[in-house]
Amino acid sequence: MLTTLILVPLVGAVLIAFLPAASARSIALGVAAGTLGLGVATAVLFDVGKGMQLTEQVSWIESFGVHYALGVDGLGLLMVLLTVVITPVVMLAGWHEGDESPRSYYAWMLALEALSLAVFCATDVFLFYVVFEATLIPAYFLIGGFGKEGRGAAAMKFLMFQLAGGLVLLASVIGLYVVSAQQGAPSYLLSDLEKLDISTEAGRWLFLGFFIAFAIKAPLFPVHTWLADTTEKATPGVSVMLVCVLDKIGTFGMLRFCLGIFPEASQWATPVVVTLAVISIIYGALVAIAQDDVLRLIGLTSLSHFGFITLGIFVFSTQGSSGAILYMVNHGIGTAALFLVAGYLIRRRGTTLISQMGGLEKATPILAGMTLIAGLATLGLPGLSPFVSEFLVLLAAFDYAWWVGIAAVTGIVLAAIYVLWMYQRIFTGPGHEPVVTGDAHGHGAPSGAGTKTKTATRTEVEVEVIPDATPREILAVAPLLVALVVFGFFPQPLLDISNPYAENLLRNQVGVQDDPPQVGDVEHSYASGEGH
Amino acid sequence: MQAFGRDTWWVVGLKVLLIFLILVLLTLFNIWWERRVVARMQHRIGPNVNGPFGLLQSLADGAKLMFKEDILPKAADKVVFILAPILAVIPAFVTFSVIPFGPEVNFFGQRTPLQLTDMPMAVLFVMAIASIGIYGIVLGGWSSGSTYSLLGGLRSSAQMISYEVAMGLSLVSVFLYAGSMSTSEIVAAQDDLWFGLILIPSFVIYTISMVGETNRAPFDLPEAEGELVGGFHTEYSSIKFALFFLAEYVNMATVSALATTLFLGGWHAPFWIDEFWAGANQGYWPVLWFFGKVLFFIFGFIWLRGSLPRMRYDQFMALGWKILIPISLVWTLAVATLRVARTEGWLEGDNVPVVIGVAAVLVLALFFFGGSDKAAAAADVDAAARPGGFPTPPMPAGGAVRGAAAPLVFDSPARVSTVAGEEA
């Protein structure tokens, strides 16, 4: 099942690479849709509350004790679903992004999807590492091949950061091999490694390796610098794939490997990690406020969000973990929506600078609406799904330490500022001439143009020029928005999937005993209007 | 072997002195003899003034040279210039230290072989020392600072090393039979049959190459007066020149003695005299036989000089590299094969035809091999791979017979045509 899930997009990618460019997009969409279907099927086959499921296991490299082993649990399933949903949406939304060379664009896209799926399904550390690193190649080519000026450098920066992390991880994984070899036959199976008893010393070193890698992946404060540049230079669609799917691997890995294999070390490292998380939350938010480039801004908001997620993971309460898992999904959906809508705007204005936009409200009410929903979701408005997760994380944070909670809340307040201010600057206020009646994304936007046209007085005509969202665009983003609203009011299904995993993880590995969060808590919070 | 290295000091001293004297006297005698014989061949009389039959002539020449002025050309590299003749002389003498003059004799009350010393690889020792002598000539030619000398030295060194290869290869079969490289044992191995008789090809090749090795006519190209004045010793005068001369004649004696030792049974009495007179191989008689044989070779040298014209350099090199070496290699292997065949008993009864067949095939193959060589060599004159060479007219069909020699035979149309071909 899972193998097919992974193979379908992979085969699709290869096909596209060899078929004429004209048919690339349609094939890609078809394949992505098919994958989506398979993902849903997986979800249907998955029965909630049991551990690892749909497992497959074939011996791959005996001498390393490596298996080709797949399986999904609650966490994995959610991530898989997120991936299969986001990919077609991105393709639909970023219709013209790959026009330069459609074949490579869509081939790499599908390859990226396939590898990410593999990452989320892998239950063998070696396999995980392999695909984890492999995702970088399509990502690199997507960033470097499309997007605007200076993307090459950005791609380089991205790759160097990721590979550095990856190689540190390599050290730790090899270390795992050594440890497991000392205790009999070497094996990389997650199930075996969890049973492994690692000396405190070794455990902490290995944990460090894993954590650094994941911290770079899901940007955490000191090692986040690649994020902003990448999201700025890359096309919105690619940014979505990066931020909403790839970066999840970081937090995913923290849950699955850091906590899963080195619970002791994770607890030992908690204070530092939490601090970093808090810093990321506030720092990300603050920097985001200051941004003028909309893509950059959104990228930095995710830094803050990942701070939340990490926080939720490392406070060691089922509430926190489950919340974090939920958060990963919601952030995926919300930020994706934001990026894509921003993409629409950019195509229309031909620039990514907020200062070049403005006053679009009247011209493009639908876009404005979509932006608003997505934005509000991002700042965690009650009634939209991110709120639930954010709230759970907050509760957990307050349980962990009051100052952490306060810091987190500050982060939310700042979030409110940057979202609303951005909205205001883009949609309300005086408008500007379209710098470029944008066709191909990116390459336009000479930065000087903005300052030149700043003083130009707005006239009705020009605003009329700007078309509102086309049906395709609406169709693309709609599912995300719907999901935001729906899960905002009925988060239970998601919780049902995430809770058992969180419980199991904390009970069996970390050894924390507490009861999983229920919708009740959230309802209660609605009632008492707590939060904001 | 175990007879050696046990002499007392004075015996050694005496032997050394004797060898030295013998060599010097032999040289003087050889020079005189050569001049007499050549003179006789040319219907002249030759030296006959000094001493009986002019025997002291060469001594007089030596003395005269002693009193001549010793010139150091200013273009010369002084040290090397003086060192060269010394370097040429010493090896010439040293090589004689392993030549057996005779069996163990009563030497002033001491039983000792008539041989200064011997070693397991005596012959190799001889060749090694002899090739040190080449340095003398090369350095002499180089240090003179004159073009003639330089070319002469180069030529002589080139020809010496070329013929040393052939010489060395021809010796292999001797060792094969003797099973040793010590001169005394080789001589001992020949007391019933001389290797010169059973290994005729080796013998011939050795004799040819020994002439080349000593720069004697018809191979005396280093001192080809026509082209090089005096060759490597153009610039040498007085005693230095005499030393080179001495070295050359001593070398002649050495190679002859080596030939005697290796091929003519050393000090063994010739013509199976010992069959009816056992005493022939005891006491000091063998010395007589030995020197008889040596002088026979020396006479050969003189005879060659008196009768043969000097070869052209390319012919000379071709002879060394393209004829002597391959022949001696093949011969060596043939000898080895035969020997194995005898010990393994391949030659008994019904195997013989097979062996003959194989041999025939081999010979034929060899023939074709060589043939293809020559044809191709002719065809390959364009020779892209001939670095540094400058174009030369092809050899006339008449081979060595060319130029002035050709008109002598104008009665033969074939020749005429070739001559025409040559002039065309």
Added chain:
Amino acid sequence: MDYIKPTLEYAELSPLFIVFGVAIVGVVVEAFVARQRRHVVQVALASAGVVGALVATVIVGINLDEVGGGAGRGFVGAEGSIVVDGPAVYLWGLVLVAALAGVALFSERRLEAGVPAFAGQAAALPGSEGEREASTAGLAHSEVYPLVMFAVGGMMLFPASGDLLTMFVALEVLSLPLYLLCGLARRRRLLSQEAALKYFLLGAFSSGFFLYGVALVYGYAGSMDLGAIHDSVVAGTGNRVLLLLGIAMLSVGLLFKVGAVPFQAWTPDVYQGAPTAVTAFMSAATKIAAFGALLRLYYVAFGANRWDWQPMLWVVAILTMLLGAVLACVQSDVKRMLAYSAIAHTGFLLTGVLGVRAATDLTDDQVTSLQAVLFYLTTYGIASVGAFAVVTLVRDTNGEAPSFSRWTGLGKRSPVVAGVFAFFLLSMAGIPLTAGFIGKWAVFTVAMSAGAWPVVLVAIAASIISVYFYIRYIRLMFFTDPAPDQVVATVGTPSLFTSVTIGLCALVTLVLGIVPGPVLELCAQVGDFVR
């Protein structure tokens, strides 16, 4: 005198005999076949010989019988001077594969419009009349095939030698032809000759050290036989100073051959100056052979006093990796870049060599250092042959265009070639799903298992650096557009052999990256060295 008749295992040594025989026949062909037909005949002969030797190797490898309770397979042959054991046979196979690729690349005549990449007449002065004549006449030195066969023979003998003397002779037999091959380029002859000169002088220098090391070790052990040396090392008799000095000097010789710091100086110059086909061949084959010998020497002869030489290797490995990686970043010539990366890879291989442990503290189903190094050699050899082969294709008006700027935007002009090259680079960088990754994994694993974690950390740092310069080329080829007035290289159409070679290399690199199991198993199967 008592004399034992020596015997030779002709059947088991047949690969060596075939290779040397073909080489000699090649010389005969040079002598007697008309110039026009030589090239074809030589190519046919050489490839036939290599293939034959390969077949023979496989047969020999299959028929090796176990010794020492399955610890190793094989036997000590030729009166102790040649050891035919698992590793040796495996390395034979590797060298022969590299040789096959080499011959294929040598035979390339399409890129140069009908003439090979070798000098028309090496003796003619560059730019002289003779040279012009030679090249207009379409001459070319077909001696390269006999030469390469001799080199291959030496390379096969090198890791299989059972005593130091054979090792030395093999070292020279493999080196001398390479010196000449380096000097035979048709274009840029001064560079090529200079490369030959440097390679020769330094090579002779290092082999002098090697020889003196041989003498000293012989003085210590009283024998040249590796097994005997091991025994006397174990016994601890003799003068240890001799032993240590000897090891040091032997190491100088070998480390030079593998191009490790501080003996790496020749690598970039020679790799750049030599004809690229030759570079491709020797970058792979020489490393394989030399590392084989290195392993045999260190494991068999000096395995008992590991603690004497391991520290030295630690330092050497660290320096090699760092220097190779750092200097590769600043190269503006693709061949030099690959050369420095080769140095870095030498460092990684040495890391693997460090992973040697006594058989006792090694659980049976664990990766052995030997296995790891053999696998790494396989992957690196193939990738490097492929990479250099691609370099031969990228040309401008005056022959190959190895300079950095020429490669700008190659991916746009000919995506396939650029893509393949990028793939090789990724493999060298050790990106997953390529063979290089598994290789790196293996050597790092064994090194860390042996407790050499500092070296592994440095190695990882070095790989991060090396990723940079590999990616730099990928970026140059795919994401950089040439300036309007910039001269850029294009991809020539190669002959079938060349393209097949490149394709196979790429394929193998991919396959080994995805299913390395079988080959790794094979490397494990070859077992340990036989004493």
Added chain:
Amino acid sequence: MDLYTPVLVLAALAAIFAIGSIATSAFVIGPRRYNRAKLDSYECGIEPTPQPVGGGRFPVKYYIIAMLFIVFDIEIIFLYPWAVNFDAMAVFGLVEMVLFVATVFVAYAYVWRRGGLDWD
């Protein structure tokens, strides 16, 4: 007494003779009446052509001859012990030496065909 001592003695005697005679003729009994023409190098009476330092360069031909000589001398070096020991090795020795000589012969034929042996 060692096998080689007599050799040294003989060599010493020869050396004394050579050096002694040179010394006597040069410094004792030989006349010394130099003039410039005498000290010129002899070129049949014409003005001597100035020599390049170190005797100038030898034609490449001589190098080739020298290399060939090395090759064959080495071969001889191997042939001698083989010959001395031949009877012990019998067939094996024969086969090996045939192989060896054949190898050398191949090189020899190559040189021959490439004009290495033609003296032009």
Added chain:
Amino acid sequence: MTEYVVLSSILFTIGAVGVLVRRNAIVVFMCVELMLNASNLALVAFAKQHGNLEGQVAAFFVMVVAAAEVVVGLAIIMTIFRSRRSASVDDASLLKF
């Protein structure tokens, strides 16, 4: 015995130093040969010391190898010399970092 070894080591050192300091390719090359011959001396000395022939046989082979090296080396150096009119290794400087 030790004297020979010491002598050989001295010769070797001279050769090595010569390679490093001399500039003329031919001289460098001769220094290399000196190193080889120093090794030969050591080999023979050790052979005598250990009373077995391996060392001497080795010396034989080393001679062969040295000869081969001479041939190859002279060929290369001659080519460079003819194309450069100079045998100085300093002039061989086209290949630079």
